[in-house]
Amino acid sequence: MKLTALCAVLGGSLLCSSCIGSFSAWNRLKDWNMGIGHKAVNEIVFIAFHIIPVYEVAYLADVLVLNSIEFWSGSNPLADVGTDKVIQGENGEYLVRTNEDGYTITKMGETDRPLDLVYNEENRTWNAVAEGQTFELMTMNEDGSVTYKEQNGEKVTVMPR
Incomplete structure (x- = not known):
């Protein structure tokens, strides 16, 4: 019961934090997939990356770690400095x-x-x-x-x- 309440409070705090973030990891992965070639190849990679949860892991890393760092520090840890x-x-x-x-x-x-x-x-x-x-x-x-x-x-x- 306490664990459920704690999860609900933490989940709610994520929804109310007003920090959307740039989702750099997920966007880079998506952009890479869109740029690898023909749309059929992109679709195969897209489906494979959902079966092997690559997209989900990148999104979760953005939500829990990278966007939090970006919010509190004011800078994006995956910024393309020097590009x-x-x-x-x-x-x-x-x-x-x-x-x-x-x-x-x-x-x-x-x-x-x-x-x-x-x-x-x-x-x-x-x-x-x-x-x-x-x-x-x-x-x-x-x-x-x-x-x-x-x-x-x-x-x-x-x-x-």
Whole structure:
């Protein structure tokens, strides 16, 4: 009886924690499966990974361990630090490198002028750093809202939905 009550309380606390997390392990596994080839091969791997509970173990690891670490530490233990992605933008292609504290964005062919987007954990701000100058872009407030400056200098606070 006590064990059942304890399990119910712990299960309920997971549902009420408001921490959804990024589910990095499960998403990486799913993305890997989707990228291995033909859709028939993907389906066979999908079914096999449910028979041998690979998806279930990855999901459980995310729910019980990785998302909890992400919630309490503020960082994702499986973040792709040091990886590069090429993104097609409105004005060409950009190379985006993931850093521990943000991102470095470089327009392809212009390697001498990178833009760093840096998160300052102490001040809870996202900053743009370019050509030796730092500009505060936004502040992540305690109540979940975000404050930013418009071009005219006016501060605007936006609440999440």
